[in-house]
Amino acid sequence: MVKFYDREFNSRLLIGSALYPSPTIMQAAIRASRADIVTVSVRRESAGGKTGHAFWSLIRELDVAVLPNTAGCRSVREAVTTAKLARELFGTPWIKLEVIADDDTLQPDVVGLVEAASILTRDGFQVFPYCTEDLGVAMRLVDAGCRVVMPWAAPIGSAKGIINRDALKLMRDRLGDITLVVDAGLGAPSHAAEALELGYDAVLLNTAIAKAAEPVAMAKAFRLGVEAGRAAFEAGLMEARDFASPSTPVVGIPFWHAAP
Amino acid sequence: MRVIVNGEQREIASSRVDALLGELEYEGTHFAIALNYNVLPRSQWLRTRLKSGDEIEIITPRQGG
Secondary structure (H helix, E strand, O other): OEEEOOEEEOOOEEEEOOOOOOHHHHHHHHHHHOOOEEEEEEEEOOOOOOHHHHHHHHHHOOOOEEEEEOOOOOOHHHHHHHHHHHHHHHOOOEEEEOOEOOOOOOOEOHHHHHHHHHHHHHOOOEEEEEEOOOHHHHHHHHHOOOOEEEEOOOOOOOOOOOOOHHHHHHHHHHOOOOEEEEEOOOOOHHHHHHHHHOOOOEEEEOHHHHOOOOHHHHHHHHHHHHHHHHHHHHHOOOOOOOOOOOOOOOOOOOOOOOOO | OEEEEOOEEEEOOOOEHHHHHHHOOOOOOOOEEEEOOEEEOHHHOOOOEOOOOOEEEEEEEEEOO
């Protein structure tokens, strides 16, 4: 079981609801992932539009917990207001907090992020901040009241996998009692497995599943990767070492002779 | 009067938020509204008066990562 604030869940895979080829494939992929938590966003509804209603009906059929995001927000004010709108709309204190510094790289604005997290926590929100792998920033987010921290593996949608393994490992070591989620930049089930092997509590995925040739099959592949990574972490991985060490017994090797 | 709805200038006849939704032909209940960057709870839509220059955001659930 994995804990997000006061709620416990079986699945360690959080899945996004965007970029799928069709609503039907989105639903099937989310089901195949067996995720318990699905991220959604809030956007302007055009006059008379029923876009939001149609989408929301599909999500409600899935019987999952909803994690709204503040994707695209460029300032603390936008992020805080968007979070409050999401709370009003979805009736949840959860918010995946994104404050973006730059549209081209989607690099998190970590200064604005800490400020927004502090404001929202004081207002009763349970914040899931999307941040970089910087330990100092993660510590300030914890100071601000976050019990979940979500560092990126690599930039959003890049599919590069974990590009700063040492920093993520350090964050896991230093923030032992915080629920840590690798969010963004994962491209393959092996990347997700690596995050879980490092002791991360969960991963959050969207593009790697939605943009696969077969999203439903890829959702299952990621589920298995996450399960394998967690099982490996719980089993206790051996330490890497610099030299070879034979696995086959060295005593009784045929034709062996003592050095003359 | 002129207000801004979802970033666009609009000339509206309604003086209250719930009437504005009707005027702009919004249907259903799956909206949240911010008035001048403050969330307006559904319970206040009926009695909240609009004034010229107000900025209204009408938002709805959408796909997200």
